[in-house]
Amino acid sequence: MDTGGTRIGRVAGMRPGTMATMASALLLAMTLMPAAASLAAAPAVDAIERPLVDGATDPLRGRAIALGRDGNCLLCHGLVDAGRPTGNLAPPLDGVAARLGAGQIRQRVVNPALTNPNTIMPAYFVVDGLRQVAEPWRGKPILDAQQIEDLVAWLQTLR
Amino acid sequence: MRAVLPCAWLLAVVLACAGCTVRESADPGTTGVHAAPVRPVPLQQGSVFAPPSVQAMQADEFENPGMLWVARGAKLWRQPEGSGARSCADCHGDAGSMRGAATRYPQVDPASGQLLDLEGRIMQCRSERQQAAPLAWESEPLLALTAWVAFQSRGLPMQVSIDGPARPFFERGRERYQQRVGQMNLSCSQCHDANWGRQLGAETISQGHGTGYPVYRLEWQGAGSLQRRLRSCLSGVRAEMFPYGSQEHLELSLYLAWRAGGLAIEAPGVRR
Numbered sequence: 001m002d003t004g005g006t007r008i009g010r011v012a013g014m015r016p017g018t019m020a021t022m023a024s025a026l027l028l029a030m031t032l033m034p035a036a037a038s039l040a041a042a043p044a045v046d047a048i049e050r051p052l053v054d055g056a057t058d059p060l061r062g063r064a065i066a067l068g069r070d071g072n073c074l075l076c077h078g079l080v081d082a083g084r085p086t087g088n089l090a091p092p093l094d095g096v097a098a099r100l101g102a103g104q105i106r107q108r109v110v111n112p113a114l115t116n117p118n119t120i121m122p123a124y125f126v127v128d129g130l131r132q133v134a135e136p137w138r139g140k141p142i143l144d145a146q147q148i149e150d151l152v153a154w155l156q157t158l159r
Numbered sequence: 160m161r162a163v164l165p166c167a168w169l170l171a172v173v174l175a176c177a178g179c180t181v182r183e184s185a186d187p188g189t190t191g192v193h194a195a196p197v198r199p200v201p202l203q204q205g206s207v208f209a210p211p212s213v214q215a216m217q218a219d220e221f222e223n224p225g226m227l228w229v230a231r232g233a234k235l236w237r238q239p240e241g242s243g244a245r246s247c248a249d250c251h252g253d254a255g256s257m258r259g260a261a262t263r264y265p266q267v268d269p270a271s272g273q274l275l276d277l278e279g280r281i282m283q284c285r286s287e288r289q290q291a292a293p294l295a296w297e298s299e300p301l302l303a304l305t306a307w308v309a310f311q312s313r314g315l316p317m318q319v320s321i322d323g324p325a326r327p328f329f330e331r332g333r334e335r336y337q338q339r340v341g342q343m344n345l346s347c348s349q350c351h352d353a354n355w356g357r358q359l360g361a362e363t364i365s366q367g368h369g370t371g372y373p374v375y376r377l378e379w380q381g382a383g384s385l386q387r388r389l390r391s392c393l394s395g396v397r398a399e400m401f402p403y404g405s406q407e408h409l410e411l412s413l414y415l416a417w418r419a420g421g422l423a424i425e426a427p428g429v430r431r
Contacts, residue, residue, distance in 0.1 A: 075359055076359070084361070085358070085361040086358070086360065087357070087358045087359050087360050088357050088358045089358070120349050120350075120353070120354070122342070122343040122344050122345070130339075130341070130342060131338065131339065131341075131398075132340040132393075132398045132399045133340075133341055133397060133398065133399065134341065134342070134393075134394065134397050134398055134399045137397050140342075142343075
């Protein structure tokens with residue numbers, strides 16, 4: 001999966017099973033390439049169903065990650081009860097769980113480029129294919145696996 | 160590009176993928192969509208995107224803190240320096256001689272073949288022509304002299320040359336402008352071409368012109384150069400910053416100056 005490696009990026013510390021899910025998603029994406037416009041709508045390629053970690057998740061911690069400096073999601077996304085000015089480069093997160101399933105939400109956060117290669121949204125759990133990353137962050141994903149799962153747990157509460 | 164509603168814009172991005180995926184995979188680092196050099200339409204000054212109070216501060220000569228640097232620059236202009244004890248004014252005369260100079264920078268120095276921004280040209284005069292101790296990048300006297308020289312071109316349109324020896328510098332600047340960088344994996348173009356006028360958190364993204372520089376920035380509580388601003392943008396996406404005076408900064412600045420072609424100089428700008 002060399003070609004995929006550059007664009008999709010190696011996913012940091014991911015479990016083998018999840019990696020396989022992503023690889024098959026990519027393969028499917030590639031066969032569907034001529035019809036890329038429908039890619040975002042094709043459910044088979046846009047979800048990572050298996051959680052990145054086993055065990056408990058904490059939606060409140062997820063919210064803190066989204067609103068705080070770790071996730072910084074509100075740089076781009078709106079959120080009705082944010083209590084401060086938010087960005088408008090992206091759809092509001094309100095109601096996201098009514099639009100997307102857990103696996104789709106996980107994919108959007110882990111690596112949104114899987115469904116939209118031109119997205120401006122950073123991949124929060126990818127370390128490869130990046131350039132000129134500043135030293136403190138080099139070789140590290142923006143969030144770790146537990147943080148991703150806490151975030152996904154919180155996003156699932158936004159109906 | 161700007162007339163469309165956000166939803167239509169999202170749809171356009173999705174649809175655009177059909178055409179651009181192949182180009183994307185050939186060069187995964189660039190955005191593809193904005194590969195050709197483009198100027199934002201219509202061109203708008205950075206101050207237009209600043210909060211109204213900041214705009215008012217910039218517009219009022221007595222309220223604009225950047226004018227302090229201009230005044231200091233005017234003094235330094237007349238101050239004898241170096242082995243010959245010559246001032247800038249001894250060779251150049253009064254302010255009128257600098258009218259329009261800032262609109263032509265960065266430019267290639269014919270003698271050395273190097274790309275110089277306005278600061279670089281002033282540093283060159285200082286060390287080679289005054290034979291005085293070199294001024295450091297981002298030092299207060301350099302900011303003051305640059306603010307003073309740039310102020311003489313206030314209201315005049317940017318018009319740099321990108322032909323001949325400037326061309327390779329321009330091309331590299333253009334490529335770098337499209338290059339996704341940093342842990343957030345964003346290019347200059349993705350913010351300043353595709354998303355100007357939108358909110359990044361509490362900040363309104365401008366078109367990314369350098370026409371107001373040096374600016375007084377409230378966050379810095381002082382004046383700063385365009386290079387300092389570029390470092391802020393890079394650090395914002397968690398990318399390695401380029402050093403002051405680096406080729407990368409100069410090439411990017413040339414691309415920015417071309418992109419702002421026709422837009423009037425508004426230095427010293429005021430920013431939040």
